[in-house]
Amino acid sequence: MTLDVSLQFGAFPKAAEHRRVVTPARVRRWVGIALQKPGEIAVRIVGAEEGQALNRQYRGKDYATNVLTFDYAREPVVSADLVLCAPVVEREAKEQGKTLEAHYAHLLVHGALHAQGYDHERGEREALEMEAVEVLLMGVLGYPNPY
Secondary structure (H helix, E strand, O other): OOEEEEEEEOOOOOHHHHHHHOOHHHHHHHHHHHOOOOEEEEEEEEOHHHHHHHHHHHHOOOOOOOEEEEEEEOOOOEEEEEEEEHHHHHHHHHHOOOOHHHHHHHHHHHHHHHHOOOOOOOOHHHHHHHHHHHHHHHHHHOOOOOO
């Protein structure tokens, strides 16, 4: 299965620390484990301002969120942009007692599942299904249950 991944970093405090954790090889592994088809995925790690602006513009919510998935195609190739807000990811990792690496892995798996049509906001059944797949994939990757 082919997977084209691009990784971009916006300008934000502590970007160097996040670059050490979110490497191209890790992103390819984390996204690749979640994709069931060939993919063309762009991953962008951003600061709070850019994260908030994107969430406001595309979801109508005026705050920075952990991950935004912009899915463009699911057939024959999964095509998507995954935008992660570094300060939110870092804060959540600390609050949840996770490593920064494990939380990034989870959010990229989560975003890649969204890019394929998984949706935890449609209903309880769909949320439970998506969560079960995430737990399974995180285990395969060697990380603990993210929930």
